Amino acid sequence: MEIIKQREEEIVAEFELFDNWMEKYEYIIELGKELPLLPESEKSDELLIEGCQSRVWLKTSGDYRLIEFHASADAIITKGIIALLIRLVNKIQPQDLVTYDFAVVHKIGLEEHLSPTRSNGLNGMIKRLKNEALKQLKA
Amino acid sequence: MSDNSKKTFIVREIREQFPALRQQVYGKNLIYFDNGATSQKPQLVLDAINKFYSKENANIHRGVHFMSQKATTEYEESRKRIQRFINARKSDEVIFTKGTTDGINLVANSFGELLKTGDEIIISAMEHHSNIVPWQMLCMRKGLTLRVAPINERGELLMETFEQMLTKKTKLVAITHISNTLGTINPIKEIVSKAHAVGAKVLVDGAQSIQHLKIDVKALDCDFYVFSSHKVFGPTGIGVLYGKESLLDAMPPYQGGGDMISKVTFERTTYNELPFKFEAGTPHVAGGICLGKAFEYLESIDFDAAEKHERSLAKYAEDILDTFEGLRIIGEAKDKTSVVSFAFKNIHPFDIGTLLDKQGIAVRTGHHCTQPLMDFYKISGTVRASFAFYNTIQEIDTFVEALEKSLNMLK
Numbered sequence: 290m291e292i293i294k295q296r297e298e299e300i301v302a303e304f305e306l307f308d309n310w311m312e313k314y315e316y317i318i319e320l321g322k323e324l325p326l327l328p329e330s331e332k333s334d335e336l337l338i339e340g341c342q343s344r345v346w347l348k349t350s351g352d353y354r355l356i357e358f359h360a361s362a363d364a365i366i367t368k369g370i371i372a373l374l375i376r377l378v379n380k381i382q383p384q385d386l387v388t389y390d391f392a393v394v395h396k397i398g399l400e401e402h403l404s405p406t407r408s409n410g411l412n413g414m415i416k417r418l419k420n421e422a423l424k425q426l427k428a
Numbered sequence: 429m430s431d432n433s434k435k436t437f438i439v440r441e442i443r444e445q446f447p448a449l450r451q452q453v454y455g456k457n458l459i460y461f462d463n464g465a466t467s468q469k470p471q472l473v474l475d476a477i478n479k480f481y482s483k484e485n486a487n488i489h490r491g492v493h494f495m496s497q498k499a500t501t502e503y504e505e506s507r508k509r510i511q512r513f514i515n516a517r518k519s520d521e522v523i524f525t526k527g528t529t530d531g532i533n534l535v536a537n538s539f540g541e542l543l544k545t546g547d548e549i550i551i552s553a554m555e556h557h558s559n560i561v562p563w564q565m566l567c568m569r570k571g572l573t574l575r576v577a578p579i580n581e582r583g584e585l586l587m588e589t590f591e592q593m594l595t596k597k598t599k600l601v602a603i604t605h606i607s608n609t610l611g612t613i614n615p616i617k618e619i620v621s622k623a624h625a626v627g628a629k630v631l632v633d634g635a636q637s638i639q640h641l642k643i644d645v646k647a648l649d650c651d652f653y654v655f656s657s658h659k660v661f662g663p664t665g666i667g668v669l670y671g672k673e674s675l676l677d678a679m680p681p682y683q684g685g686g687d688m689i690s691k692v693t694f695e696r697t698t699y700n701e702l703p704f705k706f707e708a709g710t711p712h713v714a715g716g717i718c719l720g721k722a723f724e725y726l727e728s729i730d731f732d733a734a735e736k737h738e739r740s741l742a743k744y745a746e747d748i749l750d751t752f753e754g755l756r757i758i759g760e761a762k763d764k765t766s767v768v769s770f771a772f773k774n775i776h777p778f779d780i781g782t783l784l785d786k787q788g789i790a791v792r793t794g795h796h797c798t799q800p801l802m803d804f805y806k807i808s809g810t811v812r813a814s815f816a817f818y819n820t821i822q823e824i825d826t827f828v829e830a831l832e833k834s835l836n837m838l839k
Contacts, residue, residue: 310454310786315837318779342778342794342809363808364776365838366783 290385296377297393304397313398314366320376321369327361338413343367345410349421356383356425358418370399371414383422391415437733443818445470445725456788459823464608464767464814465792466658467639469722473662476721480714488713489687489704499713506720507703513723514653515644516670520702523676524716527667528635529558531654532602534669534706535631536562538679539600539652545571548597550628552577552585552614553804554607557797559633563602573597579804583610583759591622598628605637605653609796609812610759611742611767613641620649629675635659639816640738640765642731645670657715662722666715669706676702683708734817738766741815745824752831758810766815769796775838777809783834784811789827 307313327336327346336346343364351357358375362368377393378386394400394411435441443449448468451458460468486495488503504519511519525531543549549563553576567574577590585603594601601623606613620630631652637643638655645653652675656667671679681688681699685708690698699705745768749755758769771777781793794809795802802809813827 311783311833311837314783314786318837342781343776364778366779367776 290388292381293377293385293389297396300373300377300393301396317369317373318365319369320372321362321365321367324360324368324372324375327359332361338410338417343410345371345414347371347414347417347421349425351380351383351425353383353425353428355380356386356422358421367410370411374414374418378418383425386422387419387426434728434730437730437737437817439737439818439820442729442734443820445472446818447471447474449818453788453790454786459789459819459826461813461815461819461823461827462790462792463639463816463819464636464659464796464812466664467661467816468818469663470661470725472725473718473721476718477663477714480717484717485714487710499717502717502720503711503713506717509720509723510668513643513727514638514668514670515646517646518673521670521673521676523669523671523703523706524711525654525667525669526665526712527656527658528633528654529562529656531652531667531669532558532631532633533562534682535602535652535654535671536566538682538706539629539675540566540570541680542678543570543572543599546573546597547599548573548575548595550575550577550590550593550598550601550603552590552603553579554583554585554610554612554798554801555602555604556608556633556635557799558635559602559604560800572599576800577603579612582761583607583612584761585612585614585619587615587618590619594622594626594628596626598623598626600629600631602631602633604633604635606640606765606767607759607798607801608636608767609769609798609801609810610761611764611769611814612759612761613637613763613765615763616648616650624649636765636767640735642735651675657719657722660719660722661725662719663712663715666712666719668719673702676706681705681708685709687711729817737817738815738819741819741821741824742766742768744821745813745815745827748824748828752835758805758807767812768814769810769812771805771807771810772835775835777811779838780811780831780834783837784827784830787830787833789830 327348332346336348338345338347343362345362345367348359358379360371360375362371446468484499486499488500507522508519511522516522549572551563563574575593577593578586580586603614605616616632623630629651632650634653634655639660651672653670658664688700688705688708690700749770754772756771758771777793781791784791792812796812
């Protein structure tokens with residue numbers, strides 16, 4: 290859990306540098322652009338996290354000791370958000386991911402994306418990340 | 429044809445009546461361009477809501493006491509005002525519902541009961557999911573066929589094809605008056621006369637037309653016309669189904685309960701007369717009364733000038749948006765209301781909507797509950813700016829600047 294907390298603090302510190310919403314989103318967009326893309330051939334329905342507005346694909350690898358994620362999305366902001374989540378929980382023990390509360394979402398002011406009206410799937414992304422971790426633990 | 433008794437249409441004065449427009453979001457003055465989703469409310473409606481719950485709240489149609497009778501009178505007065513506004517023959521033809529969707533479901537379930545296996549229903553390719561799914565469900569239940577009248581690239585109904593689809597089997601045409609996604613105004617009069625020629629009835633989805641056009645159900649000669657209060661400056665949770673009396677009389681009740689009965693025994697129940705036959709249970713009393721207030725407000729303004737203003741806003745916005753590289757306007761019908769939908773080839777509508785929001789601008793993004801229409805245009809969604817008469821040219825200028833800024837960030 291140490292490692293997630295450390296990453297969370299880093300992210301919160303980065304977001305504190307921004308004066309306004311547009312700067313915050315400029316950063317999220319940059320993260321989205323930097324996210325290594327999943328090749329088209331890998332964007333299968335199985336990997337899809339269907340949201341109302343934007344689609345996200347999440348690929349998982351690893352085992353009960355270490356879990357790894359790759360993702361893509363059709364909207365850049367959504368891509369930025371999943372990139373942020375992956376940076377937080379990539380290559381950690383699945384057990385840590387299962388118990389992590391994703392408080393970072395509130396700390397950096399992205400909670401609006403959790404509301405069902407936004408429906409860009411942040412809720413769905415978090416649920417899927419946790420489910421993938423659970424699967425690794427049960428495997 | 430301005431009515432002299434009405435005030436000259438001045439946007440600044442109109443805006444003063446809508447407190448929701450005077451606020452900041454994310455530190456920016458709110459620009460509300462999501463009127464296709466719902467409209468803001470004038471002070472007259474807000475005061476009426478407050479007054480009803482502060483002083484007049486009572487159940488209606490059954491109390492002997494002062495408050496119940498007063499609320500009943502106001503509720504029924506509202507029905508009459510709506511009847512006059514849409515020019516229905518009788519107030520009995522005005523049924524209160526929860527909204528457009530509820531009205532369509534009422535007709536699908538009640539009128540639908542009268543249909544038989546093999547009968548056909550025609551809808552159009554530009555329908556909202558609410559005017560697709562209830563008919564699909566009915567067709568499944570009763571063994572009917574649902575047919576879809578196609579449109580052209582501009583988003584106009586192909587009238588010739590529609591005409592060819594009409595046969596003796598056609599029992600109902602359910603069509604939107606104005607497309608919520610494209611802004612297309614369908615030629616309802618012509619559609620009705622062609623449908624009637626083969627003996628089919630016509631339901632008009634008026635969710636997007638009641639607030640933009642002067643509706644005259646007698647002149648349109650439609651058999652049903654449905655709309656929601658919240659899109660026409662009234663409260664949420666209430667709407668209207670207009671239906672021709674002879675049809676409504678012939679239709680079985682939709683829901684059972686209090687108010688819709690004449691006499692109940694365990695063996696047999698007789699139903700109440702119109703409009704109560706279709707209004708089971710305690711209705712949305714405050715909603716009904718305050719929807720009447722919304723129409724009272726509309727009667728007080730120069731509606732023709734308001735409509736003209738809305739169209740000039742859309743034209744102004746479209747002319748500027750047309751100059752944006754890579755921008756495609758979705759919906760270019762000749763006859764169109766104040767809706768501007770657009771899409772970019774490589775930019776997701778969600779990204780634009782999110783960045784506009786952070787600049788204080790409310791637009792709608794996505795498929796607008798018209799997924800088959802998105803499939804037709806081969807896009808995942810659009811950004812939709814939908815204007816009301818309280819919007820201004822200055823707001824569009826700010827919107828355009830914000831859009832440019834968003835596009836630069838997304839490049």
